[in-house]
Amino acid sequence: MSLFGLYNYWIVVFLMMAGFYVVVAHENLIKKIVGLNVFQASVFILYITVGKVQGGTAPIIGENFTIYSNPLPHVLILTAIVVGVATTALGLALVIRIKEAYGTIEDDEIAALEEEP
Amino acid sequence: MYSYLVLRVVAKLLMPFILLFALYVQFHGDFGPGGGFQAGVIFAAGFILYALIFGLQKAGRVLPRGILRFGIALGVLIFAGVGVYNLLVGGKYLDYSAMAQNPVHGQHLGILLVELGVGVTVASVMIMVFFTFARHRNTKGSD
Amino acid sequence: MALTVIAIIRLRNLYAVVMLASIFSLMAAAIFVILDAVDVAFTEAAVGAGISTVLGLGTIALTTSEEKKPTRLKLFPLLVVLITGGALIYGTLDLAKYGDPNAPAHKHVAPTYLKEAPEKTGIPNVVTSVLASYRGYDTLGEVTVIFTAGVGVILLLGNWRFIGRRREDNDV
Numbered sequence: 001m002s003l004f005g006l007y008n009y010w011i012v013v014f015l016m017m018a019g020f021y022v023v024v025a026h027e028n029l030i031k032k033i034v035g036l037n038v039f040q041a042s043v044f045i046l047y048i049t050v051g052k053v054q055g056g057t058a059p060i061i062g063e064n065f066t067i068y069s070n071p072l073p074h075v076l077i078l079t080a081i082v083v084g085v086a087t088t089a090l091g092l093a094l095v096i097r098i099k100e101a102y103g104t105i106e107d108d109e110i111a112a113l114e115e116e117p
Numbered sequence: 118m119y120s121y122l123v124l125r126v127v128a129k130l131l132m133p134f135i136l137l138f139a140l141y142v143q144f145h146g147d148f149g150p151g152g153g154f155q156a157g158v159i160f161a162a163g164f165i166l167y168a169l170i171f172g173l174q175k176a177g178r179v180l181p182r183g184i185l186r187f188g189i190a191l192g193v194l195i196f197a198g199v200g201v202y203n204l205l206v207g208g209k210y211l212d213y214s215a216m217a218q219n220p221v222h223g224q225h226l227g228i229l230l231v232e233l234g235v236g237v238t239v240a241s242v243m244i245m246v247f248f249t250f251a252r253h254r255n256t257k258g259s260d
Numbered sequence: 261m262a263l264t265v266i267a268i269i270r271l272r273n274l275y276a277v278v279m280l281a282s283i284f285s286l287m288a289a290a291i292f293v294i295l296d297a298v299d300v301a302f303t304e305a306a307v308g309a310g311i312s313t314v315l316g317l318g319t320i321a322l323t324t325s326e327e328k329k330p331t332r333l334k335l336f337p338l339l340v341v342l343i344t345g346g347a348l349i350y351g352t353l354d355l356a357k358y359g360d361p362n363a364p365a366h367k368h369v370a371p372t373y374l375k376e377a378p379e380k381t382g383i384p385n386v387v388t389s390v391l392a393s394y395r396g397y398d399t400l401g402e403v404t405v406i407f408t409a410g411v412g413v414i415l416l417l418g419n420w421r422f423i424g425r426r427r428e429d430n431d432v
Contacts, residue, residue, distance in 0.1 A: 052358065071386040080402075238407055
């Protein structure tokens with residue numbers, strides 16, 4: 001029963017490994033970026049679950065509440081999400097340039113093209 | 118997508134509300150959930166909806182590229198400028214207490230300005246990124 | 261959520277993958293609301309379900325919408341992933357329980373923020389005041405990162421015709 005309190009971490013680990021698998025095993029660059037996003041989201045969920053306090057409410061101070069969840073992870077993740085989408089946009093832009101330069105977005109085909117003189 | 122009547126009318130109806138909501142989120146972020154990051158993203162989403170339905174040219178006329186480029190830099194400048202202003206009036210960098218007579222008011226003002234800077238940069242970057250992606254396709258098609 | 265992720269792994273149609281990623285984001289936002297992080301949920305819903313989907317679809321329109329290789333299970337990456345996952349789960353055994361008010365994370369600076377922030381800044385939303393005031397440097401850095409990413413996208417994809425003739429795309 002004491003292990004049950006850790007299930008939130010296991011969800012995070014599962015999502016993280018799923019994203020990791022997509023990044024490692026797939027050749028398609030767009031799919032790799034989606035995998036990175038899933039990985040990123042799992043880290044977000046990890047931080048937010050750490051910040052949760054049993055019985056707490058959102059950290060907006062009001063008169064009727066005494067217990068609040070930890071605001072610090074919220075701040076970190078809030079900025080991280082927006083930075084994440086900005087870097088994703090940069091990654092997608094790179095993918096488009098790669099497509100224009102090589103004519104493909106499959107990693108192994110690009111490697112094969114590189115080896116040819 | 119201009120030919121779909123329903124989309125056009127619904128988008129026209131929704132646009133002012135989306136933009137108003139973004140401004141509400143921006144300036145009400147002190148009291149409820151919200152702030153510069155969210156407001157910027159919602160604002161950008163509103164404009165992207167407009168551009169998707171009415172076409173890039175019309176959206177580009179509303180927000181020309183020059184203004185967007187200016188906005189990207191302006192937001193960061195507001196943020197850093199508030200910090201420098203604090204240095205000038207005798208405080209520490211990004212410590213807003215010195216900005217007004219009352220430290221609490223100073224903090225409030227500083228947070229409002231900083232959030233404004235964040236919102237301007239986020240909104241400009243998101244709209245700019247979308248426009249750049251979309252324009253890229255158009256130029257590629259014409260080559 | 262797990263089902264969506266498995267579908268993302270297996271599907272080859274990139275259009276469906278991007279759509280599923282959007283659904284995944286929306287579910288993450290719902291989870292954030294349950295976990296009291298309303299600001300974060302707000303951002304995730306607007307960013308994940310809105311903007312990143314549009315960008316993903318834009319990229320697909322510019323490149324291709326089908327993954328070429330059949331997605332078969334690859335053994336070596338799977339092994340690596342399983343070992344890493346096992347190690348991580350072993351690591352979680354020492355962590356604090358979900359929602360535990362005595363976890364170390366809640367003992368350090370968070371009580372100070374919760375107590376001081378409303379008095380010192382006059383703002384009831386602690387997330388906003390920590391974001392802009394206590395962690396102003398952090399946020400300045402993040403905004404600079406966004407600025408840089410935006411500039412990078414413009415440099416990569418903008419047409420720089422006025423600089424000179426565009427480089428010919430080498431047909432390989």
